[in-house]
Amino acid sequence: MHGLKLALLTIWRLIKPYATSRDIGTLKLPLIGPVRLQERWIGISFFITLILINLFQVGLIVRLSYFSRDMYNSLQEMNAEAFWNQLLFIFCPLAAVWVSVAILEIVIQYVFHIRWRRWMTHRYINKWLAGSAHYKMLLLSSEADNPDQRISEDINLFISNTRVLSLGLLSQVATLASFAAILWSLSANFTLPGTDIPVPGLLLWVALAYAVIGTWLTHLIGKPLIALSFQQQRYEADFRFSLARLREYGEQIALLSGEEAEKGRLGTRFKRIVDNYMTILSRQKKLTLFTASFFQASNVVPYLFTAPYLFSRQITLGQMMQTVDAFTRVQSALTFFISAYTSFADYKAVVDRLASFEDAINASHALDAQPGAATTNALVPQAHGKMGDIAISGLDLRIPSGRTVLSLPQLTFRNGERTLVTGPSGIGKSTMFRAIAGIWPFAAGTITLPEDQRIMLLPQRPYIPMGPLIGAVTYPSAATAFDRQDVEQALEAVRLPQLVAKLDDDAPWGQTLSLGEQQRLAIARALLARPDWLLLDEATAALDEPTERAIYALLTTALPDTTIVSIGHRSTLDAFHDRRVALSATGVADDMALVPA
Numbered sequence: 278m279h280g281l282k283l284a285l286l287t288i289w290r291l292i293k294p295y296a297t298s299r300d301i302g303t304l305k306l307p308l309i310g311p312v313r314l315q316e317r318w319i320g321i322s323f324f325i326t327l328i329l330i331n332l333f334q335v336g337l338i339v340r341l342s343y344f345s346r347d348m349y350n351s352l353q354e355m356n357a358e359a360f361w362n363q364l365l366f367i368f369c370p371l372a373a374v375w376v377s378v379a380i381l382e383i384v385i386q387y388v389f390h391i392r393w394r395r396w397m398t399h400r401y402i403n404k405w406l407a408g409s410a411h412y413k414m415l416l417l418s419s420e421a422d423n424p425d426q427r428i429s430e431d432i433n434l435f436i437s438n439t440r441v442l443s444l445g446l447l448s449q450v451a452t453l454a455s456f457a458a459i460l461w462s463l464s465a466n467f468t469l470p471g472t473d474i475p476v477p478g479l480l481l482w483v484a485l486a487y488a489v490i491g492t493w494l495t496h497l498i499g500k501p502l503i504a505l506s507f508q509q510q511r512y513e514a515d516f517r518f519s520l521a522r523l524r525e526y527g528e529q530i531a532l533l534s535g536e537e538a539e540k541g542r543l544g545t546r547f548k549r550i551v552d553n554y555m556t557i558l559s560r561q562k563k564l565t566l567f568t569a570s571f572f573q574a575s576n577v578v579p580y581l582f583t584a585p586y587l588f589s590r591q592i593t594l595g596q597m598m599q600t601v602d603a604f605t606r607v608q609s610a611l612t613f614f615i616s617a618y619t620s621f622a623d624y625k626a627v628v629d630r631l632a633s634f635e636d637a638i639n640a641s642h643a644l645d646a647q648p649g650a651a652t653t654n655a656l657v658p659q660a661h662g663k664m665g666d667i668a669i670s671g672l673d674l675r676i677p678s679g680r681t682v683l684s685l686p687q688l689t690f691r692n693g694e695r696t697l698v699t700g701p702s703g704i705g706k707s708t709m710f711r712a713i714a715g716i717w718p719f720a721a722g723t724i725t726l727p728e729d730q731r732i733m734l735l736p737q738r739p740y741i742p743m744g745p746l747i748g749a750v751t752y753p754s755a756a757t758a759f760d761r762q763d764v765e766q767a768l769e770a771v772r773l774p775q776l777v778a779k780l781d782d783d784a785p786w787g788q789t790l791s792l793g794e795q796q797r798l799a800i801a802r803a804l805l806a807r808p809d810w811l812l813l814d815e816a817t818a819a820l821d822e823p824t825e826r827a828i829y830a831l832l833t834t835a836l837p838d839t840t841i842v843s844i845g846h847r848s849t850l851d852a853f854h855d856r857r858v859a860l861s862a863t864g865v866a867d868d869m870a871l872v873p874a
Contacts, residue, residue, distance in 0.1 A: 287632050323389035330382045331444050335451040342602050350595030397432045404638050409716040413641035423514035427634040431627050438624040453610035460603040484608040491571045499564045505557045507626035512549045519546050579604035665692035665727045672722035674708045686864050695841045697850050700860035706844045707814050730809035735816035739799035741787040747780040759805050767801040792819040804835055813843040822849055829853040
């Protein structure tokens with residue numbers, strides 16, 4: 278019982294943001310036109326309409342049960358006039374109404390589904406990207422693997438299953454209430470088989486006992502499917518992610534002749550899918566063996582109890598068929614959990630995946646509110662000073678395991694001074710840049726940033742988004758944020774004139790461009806953005822020295838008001854900086870002035 282309560286609370290936690298949203302949405306109504314309402318009221322209205330439709334359909338089913346009774350009675354009595362009257366003037370209008378309502382239900386279901394999915398998708402994307410949560414989740418070793426699947430597939434499945442299962446359950450409850458009354462009245466005078474002992478509502482008690490036993494046995498047999506379904510979704514996502522990485526790093530794999538290694542890795546991941554799938558199959562066979570036998574037997578039970586009354590002429594054929602139909606409806610409603618057990622198992626797995634994803638996002642956001650202590654995984658507080666410098670004080674940088682890689686008691690990057698940061702590989706230079714950017718959660722200390730000044734950080738391997746090339750050049754700004762002529766001039770300035778004619782081409786540029794070309798493209802972004810501070814984390818390491826020299830000379834002339842701080846290992850970089858800071862594990866090992874070119 279506690280587990281059910283916890284599951285329901287988790288489901289409500291996922292539904293509540295949409296049900297209480299105050300976002301404004303637009304709904305186009307026939308004959309009225311666009312109407313602006315809070316999204317929650319649109320969603321609630323859709324859901325209530327679907328509930329009313331389901332209740333109306335239950336009412337139609339009840340009315341059709343009486344049609345069935347009267348039709349069978351007319352057949353038993355050989356009354357042709359009554360038969361055709363029931364068929365033409367009762368069934369046909371009811372069937373027409375049923376079809377019309379079914380079409381309306383489909384339209385509302387689809388519109389409701391896509392609106393809710395759109396809202397949830399935007400919400401999760403915004404939360405996942407806000408405050409670099411997507412990056413911090415990786416550092417925190419979050420259990421929320423494959424966020425792409427959780428946003429694209431799990432949200433879709435959650436909405437679909439929530440709607441289907443909740444409305445299905447409601448429909449079955451209404452069906453149970455309606456047909457239980459019919460079944461009670463039809464079997465009010467039945468006696469215990471083989472005796473004269475009257476048992477009012479006998480078939481209702483039989484259906485109830487039959488369903489309770491079946492539900493309990495179904496749960497015992499099918500319970501492992503919940504965990505197996507969760508695992509299957511994870512293995513599928515891992516395999517799909519591996520295929521995507523193979524496509525992304527195809528050139529590197531080909532250069533290393535790593536195809537056999539990749540076959541092995543993909544084979545191992547796919548074997549997990551197959552093995553888990555076969556385990557699901559084994560469990561599903563046992564569950565199907567029981568449920569199929571259970572439902573087949575349930576078709577016979579009402580006949581066993583009603584046939585003797587028909588043969589003794591205590592009931593008519595129509596009453597018998599209505600009793601059988603009522604028993605079947607009641608038994609189906611009571612065994613809804615049995616027939617939908619696999620769906621419930623899949624739903625539980627989806628709910629768990631979305632809940633853990635949201636927990637991981639919230640955990641990453643919680644870091645922003647934990648400034649501080651060296652024993653806490655927290656972001657360094659980003660104070661703002663008016664001196665225009667970047668000042669570091671008492672900074673302790675750690676890796677996720679907790680080991681300190683760099684301690685900086687005091688370090689200042691002065692505005693207008695070009696600084697080169699050096700030190701052994703792995704000492705924490707790049708981590709220091711990440712802390713300055715405010716995305717490294719394993720740190721303590723204070724970093725004071727210049728007030729109202731823009732800082733841009735270029736990593737060694739830049740991100741190249743999918744889509745037209747112009748969007749990759751202007752990233753993270755929109756492709757229309759700069760004049761096209763400025764974009765073309767920026768590419769020419771970084772020695773990529775061959776790309777000017779391809780600005781509108783949509784291609785996998787992350788794989789098409791060499792690392793050196795990608796680094797020069799990132800420099801073009803800086804030329805367009807014109808930040809106040811430019812942090813270069815070995816951002817020209819893939820370039821040959823003459824090209825690197827030309828790029829630094831370009832930055833000096835094209836961005837005269839930009840303060841540049843570089844991480845690099847080449848001694849040739851000295852000529853383009855005013856100062857060199859050499860780092861060691863315990864702080865600044867050397868700080869000396871340079872003579873720039």
